[in-house]
Amino acid sequence: MTEAVTLDRDRLGKLVYLHAAISETLRLYPPASLQHKQVTTTGTLPSGEKVKPGDVVIVYFFSMARMEELWGKDCREFKPERWITDRGEIKNEPAYKFFSFGSGPSMCLGRELAFTKLKTVISALLRSFRFEAVEGQVVKPKLSVISCMKNGLMVQVSKRERSW
Template sequence: MPKNEYAKAMDDAEEVVVYRHVKPLILWKLQNWFGLGQEKKMTKANAAFDRSCAKYISAKREERISHHSNIGEEAHKEDLLSVYMNLDTSKYELLNPEDDNFLKDIIKSFMLAGRDAIATTLTWFCWLLSKNPEAVTKIRQEINTNLPGSGMSLDADKLNKMVYLHGALCESLRLYAPIPFERKSPIKQDVLPSGHKVDANWKILFSVYALGRMRAVWGEDASEFKPERWISERNGGLKHEPSFKFFVFNSGPRNCLGKNLSFLQMKTVAIEIIRNYDIKVVEGHKIEPASSIVLHMKHGLKVTVAKRCLVS
């Protein structure tokens, strides 16, 4: 596969962020100032981000000019970048769609969430399904019931009916949170529920990965892949778990704005893969997480793929 400058820059930046968590603040700031060590990677990564984003933004602006000059052209289908370029600034006074730096930040946010969090989740999800074929069977039954016909378009209403698939994705997120640890800093002195006192600006690190596997939180079967734990025994619908328990999408006012969109994206990809293909992990392939702010598979996921024969 050809190398992608933006993708490599993201990988390098994530690696540097991990080191920042374990180095004294003054040390990595000095390295950043002088462009030394790991921080040299961050400088190069930011330059690559800026080049790639500038290229996308410039191309989109030219496309918009060309579109507006062609009167009578069909309605233009907007992408996310176009939506932000067309923001009504009377409603959002602090946002400036004419500022390239604002648009660069938008691109980075969506690329980080879409490329890393979703892709990483789907990778672990496919591996878990390869170990739990009974879950694949149940998902395919749900697809056949709610989405008969391989040519059927997928919309939010149809995808929201995929209860078992949703539960399976939640299990994957619980066991292999794409962002495996979080850092919080109180703005003033506080006391944690455990009774520990913390001062303002202290760095508090906690493991989302460990939280998802705690028997005290999830029961004795916490280490098992069990989509049924997300399904209500009473009505067969989705069971709600408090965000302070299922912390993958953060919690409170910092809750992930793209949570619902993420599930729609993951379901769409998962349905097309599970419906059309049989996936088998290559025998002997080593599975282990990489040291990163995103829980990548260190060696990727090597699989064999076989096209399924679908009866229409």
């Protein structure tokens, strides 16, 4: 029988690479692939485009995650290191660049709770199980407002003989 490990706030805070991997996953595969807003006052978008009341602006997060101007030449790569500072701390990107938790008045208040829950569950699962993607499957995103995979993701799950 394995000894239980308590994942308190301090221990979870030290899981910098896991936090970075979650952020990178959310960047490349945001839970909501797009958001639309109706313009209430005349203004100018960062692109220089003029907007007026009644216009609808659609922000496609999936595409934004793959823009070199925002994320660099390696924008299509899964690279958790982009979320870690030179000092080994978590790098927080501005909400206008990393939209997974919204921005402005509609910013998600449960952001930290979401990261805490994700790190807790992932740590517990990885401690006891090994996950390997089944070879030969075609993994594609499904076109939808909510991000999901077209055919799901098949994995082989096996119990770890020894947990860490």
